[in-house]
Amino acid sequence: MRKLLIACLMGFFLLGIAGEGHLVMAAEKYPVRPISFIVPVEAGAGADIVNRPFCESLEAVLGQPVVVVNKPGGGNAIGYREVHNAKPDGYTLGYGMGTVVTGKLLGLLPYDHRDLTILGGQFSAVPAIVASTKGERTFKTLPEVLEFAKLNPGKVKMATSSVGGSWWLFAMDFISVMGLKFNVIPQEGAGMTTMLQVAGGHTDIAVTDVATGKALIKAGNARLLAVFGDTRLKVVPDAPVLEELGIKLRITSWVGCTMAPPNMPRDLTERLVKAVETAAKDPKLERKNDALAGSNRCVYRSPKEVVEAYDSLRDTARGMLASAGILKEK
Amino acid sequence: MDICFTSTCLRVFSPNGSDEMEELINGLVACLSLVNLVACFSGVFLGTIVGVLPGLGPAATMALCLPLTLSFSPATGIIVLAGIWFGAMYGGSTTSILMNLPGEAASVITCIDGYQLGRKGRAGAALAIVAVGSFVAGTIGIIGLQIFAPILGTVALYFGPAEYLSIVVVAFVLLSNLATESVRRSSIMLGLGLWLSSIGISPMDGVTRFTFGLTDMTLGISFVPIVMGLLGVAEILNISMETYIEPVLTKVRFKELYPNKEEMRRSIGPIVRGSFLGFFMGLIPSCGFISTFISYSLEMRLSKTPKAFGTGMVEGIAGPESANNSSVMGAMIPFLTLGLAFSAPSAILLAALRMHDVEPGPLLFLNNSDVFWTFVAAMYVGNIMLLILNLPLVGFFARIALVKPKILIPIVCTLCLVGSYAVRNSFFDVWVMIISGVIGYFFRKWKYPPIPLVIGMILGPITENNFRKSLKIFRDDWFQFFDRPLAVIFLSIALAVIAYKIFVYLKGRSAPSGVNDF
Amino acid sequence: MTRKDFNGEVILKWVLFILGVYIIAGALKLGVGTIGEPGPGCFPLIGGAVILISDIFLLLEGRRDTERLFRSRNELKIFIIMAFAFSLWIIAMPLLGYVIITFLGTASISKVLKLEGWLKPLLLGVGTTLFIYLLFGYLFYIDLPKGFLS
Numbered sequence: 002m003r004k005l006l007i008a009c010l011m012g013f014f015l016l017g018i019a020g021e022g023h024l025v026m027a028a029e030k031y032p033v034r035p036i037s038f039i040v041p042v043e044a045g046a047g048a049d050i051v052n053r054p055f056c057e058s059l060e061a062v063l064g065q066p067v068v069v070v071n072k073p074g075g076g077n078a079i080g081y082r083e084v085h086n087a088k089p090d091g092y093t094l095g096y097g098m099g100t101v102v103t104g105k106l107l108g109l110l111p112y113d114h115r116d117l118t119i120l121g122g123q124f125s126a127v128p129a130i131v132a133s134t135k136g137e138r139t140f141k142t143l144p145e146v147l148e149f150a151k152l153n154p155g156k157v158k159m160a161t162s163s164v165g166g167s168w169w170l171f172a173m174d175f176i177s178v179m180g181l182k183f184n185v186i187p188q189e190g191a192g193m194t195t196m197l198q199v200a201g202g203h204t205d206i207a208v209t210d211v212a213t214g215k216a217l218i219k220a221g222n223a224r225l226l227a228v229f230g231d232t233r234l235k236v237v238p239d240a241p242v243l244e245e246l247g248i249k250l251r252i253t254s255w256v257g258c259t260m261a262p263p264n265m266p267r268d269l270t271e272r273l274v275k276a277v278e279t280a281a282k283d284p285k286l287e288r289k290n291d292a293l294a295g296s297n298r299c300v301y302r303s304p305k306e307v308v309e310a311y312d313s314l315r316d317t318a319r320g321m322l323a324s325a326g327i328l329k330e331k
Numbered sequence: 332m333d334i335c336f337t338s339t340c341l342r343v344f345s346p347n348g349s350d351e352m353e354e355l356i357n358g359l360v361a362c363l364s365l366v367n368l369v370a371c372f373s374g375v376f377l378g379t380i381v382g383v384l385p386g387l388g389p390a391a392t393m394a395l396c397l398p399l400t401l402s403f404s405p406a407t408g409i410i411v412l413a414g415i416w417f418g419a420m421y422g423g424s425t426t427s428i429l430m431n432l433p434g435e436a437a438s439v440i441t442c443i444d445g446y447q448l449g450r451k452g453r454a455g456a457a458l459a460i461v462a463v464g465s466f467v468a469g470t471i472g473i474i475g476l477q478i479f480a481p482i483l484g485t486v487a488l489y490f491g492p493a494e495y496l497s498i499v500v501v502a503f504v505l506l507s508n509l510a511t512e513s514v515r516r517s518s519i520m521l522g523l524g525l526w527l528s529s530i531g532i533s534p535m536d537g538v539t540r541f542t543f544g545l546t547d548m549t550l551g552i553s554f555v556p557i558v559m560g561l562l563g564v565a566e567i568l569n570i571s572m573e574t575y576i577e578p579v580l581t582k583v584r585f586k587e588l589y590p591n592k593e594e595m596r597r598s599i600g601p602i603v604r605g606s607f608l609g610f611f612m613g614l615i616p617s618c619g620f621i622s623t624f625i626s627y628s629l630e631m632r633l634s635k636t637p638k639a640f641g642t643g644m645v646e647g648i649a650g651p652e653s654a655n656n657s658s659v660m661g662a663m664i665p666f667l668t669l670g671l672a673f674s675a676p677s678a679i680l681l682a683a684l685r686m687h688d689v690e691p692g693p694l695l696f697l698n699n700s701d702v703f704w705t706f707v708a709a710m711y712v713g714n715i716m717l718l719i720l721n722l723p724l725v726g727f728f729a730r731i732a733l734v735k736p737k738i739l740i741p742i743v744c745t746l747c748l749v750g751s752y753a754v755r756n757s758f759f760d761v762w763v764m765i766i767s768g769v770i771g772y773f774f775r776k777w778k779y780p781p782i783p784l785v786i787g788m789i790l791g792p793i794t795e796n797n798f799r800k801s802l803k804i805f806r807d808d809w810f811q812f813f814d815r816p817l818a819v820i821f822l823s824i825a826l827a828v829i830a831y832k833i834f835v836y837l838k839g840r841s842a843p844s845g846v847n848d849f
Numbered sequence: 850m851t852r853k854d855f856n857g858e859v860i861l862k863w864v865l866f867i868l869g870v871y872i873i874a875g876a877l878k879l880g881v882g883t884i885g886e887p888g889p890g891c892f893p894l895i896g897g898a899v900i901l902i903s904d905i906f907l908l909l910e911g912r913r914d915t916e917r918l919f920r921s922r923n924e925l926k927i928f929i930i931m932a933f934a935f936s937l938w939i940i941a942m943p944l945l946g947y948v949i950i951t952f953l954g955t956a957s958i959s960k961v962l963k964l965e966g967w968l969k970p971l972l973l974g975v976g977t978t979l980f981i982y983l984l985f986g987y988l989f990y991i992d993l994p995k996g997f998l999s
Contacts, residue, residue, distance in 0.1 A: 043755070044394040045675035050682040053397060071391065072756050074551070076532055079757065107537060158804060165537030186803045189534035189796050193673055197616065200669075203491030203804065216670030216692030222488060292686045327537050384984065515906045519865060522899030526872055529896065533889040540889060541875055564935075571931055571962060572924040738969075741958040742977050745951055748938055749985055758939055765935045772928070777858045787896075795892040802887055 031091055031269065032065040038259075039095035041080020043073040047192065047210070048257065051297045052096050054289035055123055058280035059259075067094075076100055076165065078109040081260075085117060089265040091273060094120070097260040099167055102315045106322050107165050108329030114311040118265045121277035122302030122310070123286075124257035127230040128168040129211045129240065129296065130175075131223045136202035143226045143246060146206060147179065154182035158204040160195045163187050165327060167255050168195070170314075171229055172208040173321045174252045175243075199223050211237060212295030230254050234298070235291060251317040257297075258307045274304060354700060355477070359708040367407055367705070371713045374411040378418020379720060385426045385434035385563070386555060386750025389419035390675035397683055405687035406705040412683055413706065414713050416676045420656050421465050421717050424648070428457045429732050430743050432563030434750070436554055437620040437655045439785055440627045442562050444640060444647030451643050455729030456590035460598050460645055461652045462721040468606035468653035469714040472660025475610050476667075477707050481696060484668025486614045492800035493812055497821035499794045502621060504825045505628050507832075508637075509782050517783045520774075524787020525794075527552050534792075535799055548759075554788055556751040556764040561781045563747055564768025569775065570736055589725065594645045601630050601650035609654030613661020616673040617793070622658050623651035624786065660710075667691050667703065865904045872897030930961050951978045 038056050042048045049071060056067040072080040077100040084095030097114065105113035132140040138157070140146045150157045162168040164187045176183055186204055188194040192213035199207040200214075200222040207223075211234065217223050228234055230253050231244040243250065259277045261270070280286065281301040290299050302310065322328040381392050393412045400408030426432040428445035441461070448457040490498075510517030530541045531551025542548035590598070605626045612622035630646040631637045640647050665671040670691040672678040684691055689699045696703060731739070751764040774781065805812050813819055872893055882888030938954050956974035960967075 043675055044390040045678035045682075047678075049394065050397075050679070053394070057398065069394070070756065071394075074755060074757070076537075108539070109532075163532075163534040163537060165532075169537075184803060184806075186800055187535045188800070189792065193616070193671055197488065197671065198491060201488035201491050203493075213670070216690060216694075219690075220669060220693045222485075222669070289686060292688060293682060325537070380984070387985070515903045515910070518903040519900055519907070522869075522896050522903065525896035525899065526893055529893045536889045538879065538889050540879060540893060541872070568928055568931055572927050737959055737962040738973060740962055741955040741973060742980075744935070744958055745955055745977050745981060748935065748954075749947075749951075749981055753985065758942070761939050765932070765939070768935075769932050773857075773861065777861065791892070791896075799887045799891070806886075 032063055035066040035068050037070045037093050038067050039070050039072050039080050039083050039093065041072055041077035041096065044071050048096060048098065051124060051290060051293060054286050055280060058283040058286045059276060062276045062279045076104060076109055078104050081110060084260055084262055085112060087262045089262040091269045093262065095260045097258045099255050099314055102311045103165055103318055106318055106328055114308060116263055118261040118263055118270060119304040119307050120259040120261055120273045121281060121304055122256050122258035122307040123277065123281035123299065124297050125300035126255040126297045127228060128171050128208050129228045130206055130208055130226045131199050131214055132206045132226050133199045133202045133204065134222060134224055136205055138205045140206065141224065150181045150183060155184050157183050157206065158186060159183040160186050160188055160198040160204040160207040161209065162195060163189055164325065165322065168208050170318055170321065171252055174250045174317060177321065178250050210296050212293065234296060252314060256302060256307055256310045354704045355708060357704060366403065367410055367709060370407045370411045371414050371709050372716055374414020375418040375713050375717050375720065378415035379422045381415065382419035382422025382434065383425045384750060385432050385559060385746060387753045388435060389416045390679060393676055393679045397679060400683055401686055405684065405689050406702050408683050408687060409680065409706050410709040412680050413710065417659065417713055418717060420659055421462065421721055424461050424652055425458065425728055428454055429728060430563060431566040432747060433558045437623050439558050440623045440651040441648050444644050447643035449732055454732040455725050456594055457648055458725040458728055459589050459722065460594065460649050462718060462725060464598065464602040464649045464653040465656040466714055466718040467602050468609060468657040469660065471606040472610050472657035473707060473710045473714065476660050476663055480664050480668055483614055483664050487616055487665035487669065487671055489817055490615050492797040492804060493815050493818040495793060495797040496801050497818040499790055499797065501821050501825045502625065502790060504828045506624055506786055508631055509628055510780065516779045520779055520783040521787045524784040525791045528788045528791030535796060552763055553754055553760050555754050556760040557767045558785060559747055559751050560764035560767030561771040564764060565771030565775055567740060567743060568768065568772045571740060598645050598649035601646045602653045604629065605650035605653030606657045609657035610661040613658030614664055616665065616671060619658035619662050620655065621789065622654040626650040626654040667695055668693065862904060862908050865900060866908065869897050869901030869904055873901065927961060934958055948978055948982065951981055
């Protein structure tokens, strides 16, 4: 009898922990409990760090903790899958980048941005072109690079991120629009390794993130030639933008947005879209983001604009991936 | 009179002038403020827990603490985060020694002899040696950081694909003596490791390899779940099947929980060697934890009883664990001087610094040198705190080793399962662990050594990527490869070692007692 | 057990052989590339070749006297139960949540290992679950599924 009593007590105790007080669900006055924000990279990676301040801003708007959950892997596919398969109750959101488009093109995912609920874009990022100062070829300006590459096709060594990755797409776009041939050397990972190649003089130029390179550029190990896109970056105001130099590319920026599972109820979606807009335009967010001093900018895009940007990315990327031989739409 | 004495001391101890010593003292004063001391202690305490728990890495915890650190001064923030990181380095080998369960890549080597020491009843001694070794290595590392930071920072830049390739060749050659069992079985395991490391998305071409159509496989097989399974779960299965024999000694004396004189004496050499080895290898991006393997191999070569490695030699844990700790300090140098963050924890530190408007790089020493010195001072203090924290814990953990398996095993099982999930928040990893555990059991019984597989998995990606990158870079002009002094040096070392081994082998053949295991 | 001649290692050797062939085939399909432009298959080819060649030597070596895999029926039983319990833990987790699974799992495994009575296993189960909850769930906030109770 005594044993039975103890067993029952333990049972209730356990259920108590398990339920964490959620056994009684409040009538839906969203949100009543913490929200998961799935980031498809590991803790400490670029996309993870910039989203933590964003989640804080979102928390201030929604009134409940917005917790970053890392689900890395598969070229971000794992994280996107988690968002896609979650319950559309507003308690699971996620971060989406251009890889949500390329994921389908590379055959990693059977769906892309059109099968998810886009709530709004908060970030925009572009890479930069940096040149080595101590290799066998040291270029001082971008026109020099273009000149040399025209006369010596395939000889200029360009380091960039892994094939199919963000900066690789920009690099490929650049190469095909300019009609030149480079010796493209992809690197594992997106930022540090690429920057190291240039700073150490192992390659001539690189297309990579500005943030990873700042310290090295300041120390004189590399030279910033130009920045992609059409707006000067606050963090490197002296660097010319490709558009100023007369180079117009098809991919103009790497858009980072907030997503939710498909089939979300309309009023919940509207509520979240407004929340994302407020959070993205939060001046505190901009300050924290600028402090991170990277190529990531706070740029708000409405859901429609995000989808447009991704559609355009899809069309451009399709061609590039096909010529690289890795197009595998499911 | 004593002012003269102090200033002479200062001049002796700081080669760059007495103001460096002054800065350090300022740093010490700053870090001894109550806020910073509490920050330091919380960091190392949290880090120790993170380190002991297998699978869970410091990065996730550091990321969680990131927003908290923003409310404090930059130095305080860095102290907390670095404390977590450093603390995790101390605790990582605890489960390796107690349960043959490596909590992260750097603790794998400690399993080999550490666990055997545990089985012999010397778990406490092993844990204490690891703690002391980590302390010494940490101190040597911090001193190295302090004195050489500005100079050695640029070393990282010299390592391009050619240099990495040559290092890997040297590593393979040096580590060949870790294949203690039959050569055939060891090379199969090596091949398996190399293949397993290629599963997933190839970084250089973006194609998926050997994924069997599963999305989860495209992420590649994570290293930690495999070693947890191969070493830890296999051992769990093994122990579950043994009939438990009560140890004859029912009372364990306090003295037995700590190392005896002999063990301490034997550990000194490995600790010092490991510290220097780890520190210098840490300077090379992404090469830090390989130093644990190299240290083990080195100790085996230097020992008079190499065959005894694997049965519980203290040299086999003292060296690697010291290398592990000092490599963290070594990695801090390119981080602070050039902003190069190659691991998740250092990336978080970088973000924290930036959020505080401190930019690592040459300007760090000009504009924010107080941050640097407070950090250095705090690392000294934190190191001491960790030693004080860990030594009593040694007794606590050593007693855990004596708990009956019936009670311990279920808890360890849960730790394994949750830990392998915690690596990447993925159930796939847990499956990987279980399957490698089951297969690992068979490997054990049939004497297929796990270490070559581990080496294959670790060195695989570096080898492949740098091999392919080198081919691309030098395709126009191969002779440029020989223009690179570092690469040539490493390759020559490798060739020299190979030549020596062939020489020894041939000499052994002519002697009647030469036993070939091939 | 009764058939002393059966050496299970042979199965492993043949499995490895098939694996080696499979890897090499897969590597060739991925494309080995040329010297100037090595393809994705180049490295797995080396891995597969190492496995295959070493395995051929192993197959040629013939039988070796090795330790028995399972010394008794009982050992085999425990092995299977443990493997099964681990797998069940993962499968049932999304449904029942980690709290219940940890509790049940810990208690059952300790029973398999012959922990006396049933008060001790239950206590152990509760204790472990609490420990995991505090550390992983609360302190380090790992996203462990809570099953149907969420």
